[in-house]
Amino acid sequence: MPERAILSGNEAIARGAYEAGVVLASAYPGTPSTEILENVSKYKDIYSEWSPNEKVAMEVGVGSSIAGARTLVAMKHVGVNVAADALFTFSYTGVGGGLVLVSADDPAMHSSQNEQDNRNYGKFAKIPVVEPSDSQEAKEFVGLALEISEEFDTPVLFRTTTRVSHSKSLVSFAERRVAEKKPELVKDMPKYTMLPAFGRRKHPLVEERIEKLKAYAESSPLNRIEMADTKIGVVTNGITYQYVKDALPEASVLKLGMTYPLPTKLIKDFAAQVDQLYVIEELDPFFEEQIRLMGVDVAHGKDLFSLCGEFSPQLIREKVVESSLTLQDVAEGLPARPPAFCPGCSHRGIFTILKKLKVFVSGDIGCYTLGALPPIQALHSCVCMGASIGMAHGMSHVIETGDDLTQKTVAVIGDSTFFHSGMTGLLNSVYNKGISVVMILDNRTTGMTGGQENPGTGKTLSGEDAISADIPAMARAFGIQEVVAVDPYNLEEVEDTLRAELANPQLSVIVVEAPCVLRYRISKPVLKVDPEKCTGCKRCLQVSCNALSLIEEDDNSYVEIDPNLCVGCTVCAQVCKFDAIS
Amino acid sequence: MKNINILLAGVGGQGVLLASQILTRVAMAAGLDVKQSEVHGMSQRGGSVTSHVRFGDKIYSPTVDDGTADFLLGFERLETLRNAHCVAPDGKILYNTMRINPSTVASGEASYPEGIEANIKKYAADVIAVDGLGLAERVGNVRAANTVLVGAISSFLPFPETLWEAQLQEILPAKLVELNLRALELGRQAVAG
Ligand code: SF4
Ligand code: SF4
Numbered sequence: 179m180p181e182r183a184i185l186s187g188n189e190a191i192a193r194g195a196y197e198a199g200v201v202l203a204s205a206y207p208g209t210p211s212t213e214i215l216e217n218v219s220k221y222k223d224i225y226s227e228w229s230p231n232e233k234v235a236m237e238v239g240v241g242s243s244i245a246g247a248r249t250l251v252a253m254k255h256v257g258v259n260v261a262a263d264a265l266f267t268f269s270y271t272g273v274g275g276g277l278v279l280v281s282a283d284d285p286a287m288h289s290s291q292n293e294q295d296n297r298n299y300g301k302f303a304k305i306p307v308v309e310p311s312d313s314q315e316a317k318e319f320v321g322l323a324l325e326i327s328e329e330f331d332t333p334v335l336f337r338t339t340t341r342v343s344h345s346k347s348l349v350s351f352a353e354r355r356v357a358e359k360k361p362e363l364v365k366d367m368p369k370y371t372m373l374p375a376f377g378r379r380k381h382p383l384v385e386e387r388i389e390k391l392k393a394y395a396e397s398s399p400l401n402r403i404e405m406a407d408t409k410i411g412v413v414t415n416g417i418t419y420q421y422v423k424d425a426l427p428e429a430s431v432l433k434l435g436m437t438y439p440l441p442t443k444l445i446k447d448f449a450a451q452v453d454q455l456y457v458i459e460e461l462d463p464f465f466e467e468q469i470r471l472m473g474v475d476v477a478h479g480k481d482l483f484s485l486c487g488e489f490s491p492q493l494i495r496e497k498v499v500e501s502s503l504t505l506q507d508v509a510e511g512l513p514a515r516p517p518a519f520c521p522g523c524s525h526r527g528i529f530t531i532l533k534k535l536k537v538f539v540s541g542d543i544g545c546y547t548l549g550a551l552p553p554i555q556a557l558h559s560c561v562c563m564g565a566s567i568g569m570a571h572g573m574s575h576v577i578e579t580g581d582d583l584t585q586k587t588v589a590v591i592g593d594s595t596f597f598h599s600g601m602t603g604l605l606n607s608v609y610n611k612g613i614s615v616v617m618i619l620d621n622r623t624t625g626m627t628g629g630q631e632n633p634g635t636g637k638t639l640s641g642e643d644a645i646s647a648d649i650p651a652m653a654r655a656f657g658i659q660e661v662v663a664v665d666p667y668n669l670e671e672v673e674d675t676l677r678a679e680l681a682n683p684q685l686s687v688i689v690v691e692a693p694c695v696l697r698y699r700i701s702k703p704v705l706k707v708d709p710e711k712c713t714g715c716k717r718c719l720q721v722s723c724n725a726l727s728l729i730e731e732d733d734n735s736y737v738e739i740d741p742n743l744c745v746g747c748t749v750c751a752q753v754c755k756f757d758a759i760s
Numbered sequence: 761m762k763n764i765n766i767l768l769a770g771v772g773g774q775g776v777l778l779a780s781q782i783l784t785r786v787a788m789a790a791g792l793d794v795k796q797s798e799v800h801g802m803s804q805r806g807g808s809v810t811s812h813v814r815f816g817d818k819i820y821s822p823t824v825d826d827g828t829a830d831f832l833l834g835f836e837r838l839e840t841l842r843n844a845h846c847v848a849p850d851g852k853i854l855y856n857t858m859r860i861n862p863s864t865v866a867s868g869e870a871s872y873p874e875g876i877e878a879n880i881k882k883y884a885a886d887v888i889a890v891d892g893l894g895l896a897e898r899v900g901n902v903r904a905a906n907t908v909l910v911g912a913i914s915s916f917l918p919f920p921e922t923l924w925e926a927q928l929q930e931i932l933p934a935k936l937v938e939l940n941l942r943a944l945e946l947g948r949q950a951v952a953g
Binding site: 742 | 771772788794796797798805807823838839840842844858864865866868871872873894902
């Protein structure tokens with residue numbers, strides 16, 4: 179092991195967990211948090227797993243903590259919504275071994291459906307929040323957060339943002355801490371069994387704990403003042419601290435590494451030393467509101483800075499001092515380059531037919547959400563993990579049945595998302611006499627996050643053989659009569675099956691089994707376009723494959739296939755009316 | 761030394777991240793502070809990709825602000841133009857002339873713009889076009905185009921050739937090292953003189 183390396187925030191958190199003596203780590207993949215567990219799994223001293231969803235990951239972590247082991251649980255910001263039920267009462271029981279819950283937030287929604295600010299969870303669940311601003315801190319703060327967890331008998335929320343999770347910087351290493359004692363089960367009912375009688379005793383203790391944490395925050399090494407010129411003082415956190423240091427090198431800074439609860443005295447002292455206090459934080463006015471409630475005079479905060487998106491040094495410079503940069507104009511009118519299904523992806527054929535049938539497609543979260551982008555544009559709603567089936571069920575119960583396909587719903591959901599939280603929606607739909615068509619796009623991986631294992635893949639996170647959950651058998655066990663399989667590369671079969679099931683007045687499940695081509699690298703002989711037969715009608719281009727391109731010559735246009743990209747899936751050939759592709 | 765800001769821009773799958781990794785490792789080996797930032801997730805699957813690399817005595821922000829890139833290293837011509845405004849007034853643009861159609865062009869909704877090369881020239885006094893694909897073909901692997909570009913930018917950075925070669929040897933699988941060393945050299949030659 180080298181002494182120093184360039185690590186991403188996520189790799190550094192994994193290293194921090196290793197050094198701090200973490201024994202168990204659990205997670206559900208989600209950008210920008212995924213690489214934490216992928217890297218933890220490289221340390222053989224830590225047991226690590228992908229759980230089917232964030233709530234289960236949290237529960238596994240709670241169990242490990244109660245058994246006395248240091249524990250890390252990781253997820254993306256919206257995952258905490260799923261895990262919140264376990265988290266909020268775990269705040270009452272407190273921990274055995276220290277537990278850190280990493281919440282990787284995504285300001286600017288680089289890869290998310292919303293940009294919620296999870297610092298609010300600290301206040302809501304009454305637990306401390308720790309936030310690093312680079313990889314070195316990410317590594318060190320994991321150890322400090324575990325100490326806080328054990329000292330104050332509380333889970334700790336460890337919040338990162340995409341720019342901390344996915345930025346790389348230098349990190350120096352230390353040895354792994356050796357635990358004083360081994361995990362051990364100790365029966366302590368009043369602590370861990372939250373019956374009302376025990377829970378009532380806990381609540382005042384939780385309030386007391388926050389007071390103790392406030393006192394700790396005053397002198398914690400996580401918070402520090404960097405005094406410089408006193409004209410401007412900035413209270414900030416996380417990646418914004420780095421932006422402030424670049425944008426306002428002269429300013430004094432109060433850098434908060436513990437972002438809940440706040441150190442009142444430290445903030446007041448700092449405010450008293452500067453002429454103007456700025457509070458600069460991405461997303462919510464989380465500090466600003468609390469600082470104003472302390473009676474501190476805040477010169478500027480959200481009056482200047484947006485509640486939305488990411489900041490940058492330049493943005494801060496512009497808002498606080500005038501920008502000295504004259505910027506060049508962005509080149510205009512350039513064609514966008516959105517992501518598209520990989521060449522050969524099994525979703526392409528499915529969406530080509532869904533579009534043709536003009537049904538309402540109730541979507542879910544995964545690569546197939548790209549079916550909403552042009553030119554396909556055949557995915558009409560997407561709210562959260564596992565929601566597609568329940569939403570389609572709700573829609574179909576308020577729409578009068580008839581033959582109009584535009585008024586019929588098809589839910590699409592991937593294997594990993596089905597295991598995450600689609601299963602309960604499906605059970606509900608069969609129980610409550612749903613009539614939708616549910617397509618489970620089983621490509622045997624968690625595709626969007628880069629191909630992680632799940633209960634269907636036959637492998638665990640550490641690469642051991644495992645069960646491979648049988649989705650058709652599960653659907654039948656739920657009581658669904660109509661469970662059919664289709665080959666997504668046979669468009670006729672997809673269309674016939676969909677038409678038949680849409681006409682069927684019962685709930686039906688269509689299972690599409692075809693492995694993700696990115697993960698499993700499948701390829702068949704490459705196809706070619708016959709320029710004599712191709713009329714340049716562009717029909718094939720509607721399947722949105724990056725291997726296809728239109729060649730336009732003066733009075734002639736035709737399509738070409740890039741042999742380096744094509745994997746021979748034949749979808750484009752099947753939509754060609756002139757038989758020009760083979 | 762003055763901090764150096766590099767913005768890399770290309771298409772998912774082109775090896776932008778590998779090139780960033782070489783740059784950051786060379787800077788670290790030279791004893792500098794270094795930060796790199798990219799966003800992955802939706803940017804894969806053939807979408808636009810950018811990566812920010814900064815090094816110097818002390819680096820705070822891991823991102824390169826618009827108008828402050830000392831170098832824009834473009835892996836594809838349209839992506840180079842899309843990011844050309846990020847270059848500093850005295851910055852350099854080094855780019856691979858190759859063309860990759862975005863899905864919007866492949867589907868016939870938009871067309872690939874004409875005159876990209878002339879437009880790129882408007883953004884900086886110092887613009888160097890490299891036939892990365894052609895040079896990579898010469899070493900027998902089109903995927904080495906990213907190393908050609910690394911070779912090109914290495915000529916303008918204050919690190920000895922041996923540092924670059926050592927990093928390639930460390931991170932690449934043994935069977936790819938020889939080929940990439942040649943790609944690195946071709947990149948250097950392409951911008952010499
Ligand atoms: S990663 Fe897999 S599932 Fe996702 S678009 Fe590519 S082939 Fe399809
Ligand atoms: S056969 Fe057609 S759709 Fe399939 S990968 Fe090749 S070009 Fe793309």
